[in-house]
Amino acid sequence: MGLQEDFDVAAKEASEKLPDTLTNDEKLELYALFKQAKEGDCSIAQPGIFDPKGRAKWSAWNAKKGQSKEDAMQKYIDYVASLKAKHGTK
Known part of the structure; x- marks a missing residue:
């Protein structure tokens, strides 16, 4: 997949899989x-x-x-992955 596709997947995972217990700093x-x-x-x-x-x-x-924008996309993808690992979501 390309960067845009990976970003779109990460955005969907962030909205569907990350818990509501994220800190304000994580949400920001x-x-x-x-x-x-x-x-x-x-x-x-x-x-x-x-x-x-x-x-x-x-x-x-x-x-x-x-x-x-590309750097922000990659950082977003990486951040979502780190939050998923931290909070134990798949």
């Missing part, structure tokens, strides 16, 4: 890598102070700035 890393892989650098304005969840997501994604 998944989110940031996914957004970077799909859209590239963060292109939206930082949410306001009254949106802490939105700010956390924005900060996580913005921290990936400059990373290529």
Whole structure:
């Protein structure tokens, strides 16, 4: 399989096989890598102070700035695999 196909499989596994008990940091890393892989650098304005969840997501994604979509895809694939191993899912 190619990188895009591997990424698509990892995204499906992340939504179907990873437990709901992931930490906020794990969820933010998944989110940031996914957004970077799909859209590239963060292109939206930082949410306001009254949106802490939105700010956390924005900060996580913005921290990936400059990373290529292909690199983010591979890191996402690797991260999903590590989370599956950590949490004992197949």
